[in-house]
Amino acid sequence: MLRASIRKELLMVHSILFSRCGDPGWWPGDTPFEVAVGAVLTQNTSWDNVERAIHNLKMKDLISPDRIVETPDEELVRLIRPAGFFNQKSVYLKEFSRFLSDRFSGRVENLGSVPLERAREELLSVKGIGKETADSILCYGASLPVLVIDAYTWRFLERFLGGSFPEGVRKGDYDSLQSFLMGELSGDALFYNRFHALLVLLSKDHCRKTPACGSCPLSAICSFGMGVGNRTK
Ligand code: SF4
Structure with a gap:
């Protein structure tokens, strides 16, 4: 399977999760x-x-x-x-x-x-x-345009991309993944806020330690969910 650009796929991830969950309204806190x-x-x-x-x-x-x-x-x-x-x-x-x-x-x-x-x-x-x-x-x-990277981000992305990371991203290296994703997504503060929050919700509901791909809204576009493994670039 030929892969569309990662940017397109990530935007699709956001779009699917947003249409499914709406705005998570993160982060909880009165001030x-x-x-x-x-x-x-x-x-x-x-x-x-x-x-x-x-x-x-x-x-x-x-x-x-x-x-x-x-x-x-x-x-x-x-x-x-x-x-x-x-x-x-x-x-x-x-x-x-x-x-x-x-x-x-x-x-x-x-x-x-x-x-x-x-x-x-x-x-x-x-x-x-x-x-x-x-x-x-x-x-x-502070509502500034920064994408938070956490353990959920790594786990989801590794599965989504079929076990490998894009060139320049070193597994476990926070800055390299953040820089890659922000470069691909080119979002504003609200986009990064929602993107990270939606991935956290996905990771709690579906992409858990043992993934529940059968009920996951991304199963049709995720390498792991499709059982594709490493995809052809
Ligand atoms: S399809 Fe499976 S591996 Fe892919 S994001 Fe969903 S739960 Fe995670």
Whole structure:
């Protein structure tokens, strides 16, 4: 089978998933800062656990950078305990809150006041903020045109493309996949927001560890779903 351009296929993926699921409306959170707090807390845990931790913070009216910084360490640790790795994450939350206050007047939206690459570099310099977390904050908190790459993205794409990655993409190399996908998709902030969110939903509902291809809306265009394996370029 001859493959259409990957760009066309990826746009088809977006179109099929969007028509099936609609706008996922990501990321859950009442404010951009709450979105960023969720992005920090969700590292290595489930979203249910994050929600419990955020609920605790909300009950104490702590969803603000200043309030997080002012909160005694032991109190913050206690409140975010449901999210796991609470000692580390309390440090990360405080570091991020200090950074945001010092550099961006405490507003996640202000990350857009500097060039995107610089905002990303600055975020990555904050203790506990890795690439996926930084990009989640930029995309979902600050509404900037960045595509988040995560384990779901890798798993889906490897199956979709039949076990191989495009030239220049090294398996596990975050930047190479992000740069490839953003180059192919050339989307805006809303497109990247939806594309990533739709892939997460797909990965939870169908493209799980053991894929449920029979019920998957992409089965007619996915190499793995079609049983094609490596496709002819
Ligand atoms: S068809 Fe199967 S492998 Fe392909 S995206 Fe759907 S669930 Fe994943």
